[in-house]
Amino acid sequence: MSATAAVLLPRRTERAAARRRPALTLVLAVAVLAIALAWAILPWLFTSQDPVAGEALHALQAPSGAHPFGTDATGRDLLARVIFGAGNSLSGAAIAVLVGLVVGTAIGVLAGSTGGLADEALMRVVDVLLAIPGLLLALSVIVLLGFGVTNAAIAVGVTSIAVFARLARSQVLKVRRSDYVEAAFGSGGSFLRVLWRHVLPNSLGAVLALAALQFGSAILQISTLGFLGYGAPPPTPEWGLLIAESRDYVATAWWLTTLPGLVVAAVVLSANRVASAVREATA
Amino acid sequence: MSTLLTIDDLAISYRARGERHTAVHGVNLELQRGEVLALVGESGSGKTTIGHSIIGLLAAGGRIERGSIGLQLAGGDLDLAKLPARALQQLRGARIALVPQDPGTSLNPVQTIGASVAAPLRIHRWGTKEAIRRRVLDLLERVGLDDPERRARQYPHELSGGMRQRALIAAAVALEPDLIIADEPTSALDVTVQRRILDLLDDLRAELGSSVLLITHDLAVAAERSDSIAVLRGGRLEEVGETRSVLLDPQREYTATLLADAPALTDAAPRPERLAVEPFVMVEGLVHEYGKGTDAFRAVDEVGLGIARGTTHALVGESGSGKTTIGRALAGFHTPAAGSIRIGELDVLAERGSRRLRHAVQLVSQNPYASLDPRRSIGQTVGEPLLNLPLAHGGVRDRRVLAERVATALEQVALPAEVAGRLPRELSGGQRQRVAIARALIIEPQTVVLDEAVSALDVTVQSQILDLLERLQRDLGLTYLFITHDLAVVRRIADSVTVLRHGRAVKTGTTQQVLSSPQHEYTRALLDAVPSPDWLRDARRSRPTQHGQLEVA
Known part of the structure; x- marks a missing residue:
């Protein structure tokens, strides 16, 4: 019997076949995220311009064939800066989500699965985190860690720990009460084994959906910190910083704030759309 | 006698995942004024769909494909299948009323009982505020709720299930409708409550001259309460006719199967009495309390019982009895x-x-939909207990051995081996319950606790599972503690019984002793409440009455 081991696993091909064709908006959202990701990994493939050095001669040019997004006050190509900025912004968002997801989920799962005193203590810590406004908390963390892209990302991640922890806890509590978890304990499963086999797979769907949602808002928050001057130092291309640097020219050079702003909005919206798809798929 | 409802060639389809599935394929039915027509069938037979199509409340995606639903009223005939939504709205609550299935969720929790009962009166502008108030109190009294003034002020959570169903019936009959659609009106209630609710519906029907469309999965209820009966299967009409003639002389094999599988209607020969030399399972002086201090609620109060090896002991009682x-x-x-x-x-x-x-006892729980992890394959679920056991004590780690053990366990519960690769949602309720049993048996326990293990299943499936359990008991020498609210099932499977009430054992003994000569008043009440009309039972009794035949009247 060579196929015996395979018999124990769900037949993935049939499950995939049963799935419906994805919606157009979802395809679009995935495409936007894919482009942004490609920008982050291989920026030089998408532009031949230098994102840092500019030619003063070409300062503040409106969008044209040579400079699709126009140029800024020091004559740098804006599209190149947006493309090269993707790396900083997306990796920052990824770090932020990772911090929130890992720490928050760990706290939530621990609280939800052990209950009792540990649950009480952990959730009060989470309450404290929730009581402090997000931006204030992020700024405090940055001040503690020092300025920089990574530290800004970590700071944003810390602010999302509470949300992840509460969601993970509520999901774990729901799954823990289900008959199949009881049956697993009844058949002799140890606490960790049941947690790993049944509780986590069935409770993390919603948490993953939140992670995708949080990715979008992390980009925004990191941009906010960059805008306020707590993130990447100039002249590093970073989306929030790009917009911040251009705010003096809103009246005379609309493209400097509008076009990077639209890129940020498109990526955030796409992340949200993917998040709702993840939620539906795991519901 | 005049006809009230004529359903002609009715076909209904549902849209699911972008495709349309036909749920009802051209059904013809007729309901006379003042009579009860029972729609019986298993889950998925289309009985509820037909009921909902009459009041124009098909679930989302549902559509009447063809056919007509004629309602013959004094003012003229209507075709409900073609009536615009507004006109249907005028009829709902006034001429056609619905008694829903689950009284637990059918009342708005933030509205008082009085407001809920007054709703149809207000919507159809029955009278002044004061007149409606008085009418509500009359109605609440009529459906047998004590102290109507107080009940009208109470909220649903303050009432028991039976009382809520009475309130819902009061709302349904408020405008003296011509047609009452009762969709499984008692399925969520205990048997003794079920009997009183069905009596009430009967009385009201006689008083108002309404017709009742009784949708039920319970053939015994249909036999006892209906004038005519329609048996549905897979959205098609199997058989329709006067209740007595259909059930006494079923023309279709399916009807005969349903009858044979309905535990309340069969006179199963009592199980041969096995001498209980010494109890294998012993429970003594069991007390369990929920809550602490003065708020503590004693759910189990000094209960003791003994079960001989290889026999089945049934724990019977209504909800909240502590079983x-x-x-x-x-x-x-x-x-x-x-x-x-x-x-x-x-x-x-x-x-x-x-x-x-774990080797001594395993539990199989009531709901086969909740007891299997939706993300794990059947093979993973059934094999899990072996992975949990230490190697020295029958545990298995080798994948091939595990797959073979799983295949054997599935075969034991009469499931094909390829089921191992499926997910729970691809299985029917009966199949899932077999999987749950296989999971319990794979580590070869001596005792199995079956907590309402067949209650959520259709009668035919229920009967198959009971057969399976009996076979497994014979083959493996298992001892069962069988928890149920259904006395008919007890008669079929149990060697001995304990009847529980409010956490106390009111009666314990062999099934024969307890059920054939019920000493205790409560046991008798429980037995009396099992719907099972004499004419049907007598007719189905092919053998001459033997000693020990159960006296269920």
């Missing part, structure tokens, strides 16, 4: 406040959570 609590204590899921439980030489309470206890 599940006892079963879970026996399976080691919680520690009682006092008492002792022994299985053979094993002290269950001392062994809580140990490997030896």
Whole structure:
């Protein structure tokens, strides 16, 4: 019997076949995220311009064939800066989500699965985190860690720990009460084994959906910190910083704030759309 | 006698995942004024869909494909299938009323009972505020709720299930409708309550001259309460006619199968009495309380019972009688406040959570939809207990051996081996329950606690599972503690019985002793409440009455 081991696993091909064709908006959202990701990994493939050095001669040019997004006050190509900025912004968002997801989920799962005193203590810590406004908390963390892209990302991640922890806890509590978890304990499963086999797979769907949602808002928050001057130092291309640097020219050079702003909005919206798809798929 | 409702060639389809599925394929029905027509069938037979199409409340995606639903009123005839939504709205609550299935969720929790009952009166502008108030109190009294003034002010959570169903019936009959659609009106209620609710519906029908469309999965209820009966299967009409002639002389094999499988209607020969030399499972002085201090609620109060090896002991009682609590204590899921439980030489309470206890007892729970992890394949679920056991004590780690053991376990519960690769949602309720049984049996326990293990299943499936359990008991020498509210099932499967009420054992003994000569008033009330009309039982009794035949009237 060579196929015996395979018999124990769900037949993935049939499950995939049963799935419906994805919606157009979802395809679009995935495409936007894919482009942004490609920008982050291989920026030089998408532009031949230098994102840092500019030619003063070409300062503040409106969008044209040579400079699709126009140029800024020091004559740098804006599209190149947006493309090269993707790396900083997306990796920052990824770090932020990772911090929130890992720490928050760990706290939530621990609280939800052990209950009792540990649950009480952990959730009060989470309450404290929730009581402090997000931006204030992020700024405090940055001040503690020092300025920089990574530290800004970590700071944003810390602010999302509470949300992840509460969601993970509520999901774990729901799954823990289900008959199949009881049956697993009844058949002799140890606490960790049941947690790993049944509780986590069935409770993390919603948490993953939140992670995708949080990715979008992390980009925004990191941009906010960059805008306020707590993130990447100039002249590093970073989306929030790009917009911040251009705010003096809103009246005379609309493209400097509008076009990077639209890129940020498109990526955030796409992340949200993917998040709702993840939620539906795991519901 | 005049006809009230004529359904002609009715076909209904649902849209699911972008495709349309036909749920009802051209059904013809007729309901006379003042009569009861029972729609019976298993889940998925289309009975509820037909009921909902009449009042124009098909679930989202549902559509009437063809056919007509004629309602003959004094003012003229209407075709409900073609009526615009507004016109249907005028009829709902006024001429056609619905008594819903689950009284637990059918009342708005933030509205008082009085407001809920007044709703149809207000919507159809029946009269002044004061007149409606008085009418509501009359209605509440009429449906047998004590102290209507107080009940009208109460909220749903303050009432029991039976009382809520009475309130819902009051709302349904408020405008004296011509047609009452009762969709499984008693399925969520205890038997003694079921009987009183069905009596009330009967009385109101006679008083108002309304017709009732009784949708039920319970053939015994249909037999007892209907004038004519329509048997549905897979959205098609199997058989329709006068209730007595259909049930006494079923023309279709399917109807005969349903009748044979309905536990309340069969006179199963009592199981041969097995001499209980010494009890294998011993429960003594069991006490369990929920809550603490003065608020403590005693769910189980000094209950004791003994089960001989290889026999089935049934725990019977209504909801809240403490039967599940006892079963879970026996399976080691919680520690009682006092008492002792022994299985053979094993002290269950001392062994809580140990490997030896797992080999001694396993639990199969009520809901086959909730007891399987939706993300794990059937093979993974059935094989899991073996992975949990230490190698020295029958545990298995080798994948090939595991797959073989799983295949054997599935074969034992009469499931094909390829089921192992499926997910729970691809299986029917009966198949899932077989999987749950296979999971319990794979580590070869001596005792199995079956907590309402067949209650959520259709009669035919129920009968198959009961057969399976009996076969497994014979083959493997299993001892069962069978928890149920259904006395008909008890008669079929149990050797001995304990009847529970409010956490106390009111009667314990062999099935024959307890059911054939019920001493205790409560046992008699429970037996009386099992719907089972004499004419049908007498007719189905092919053999001459033997000694020990159950006296269920």
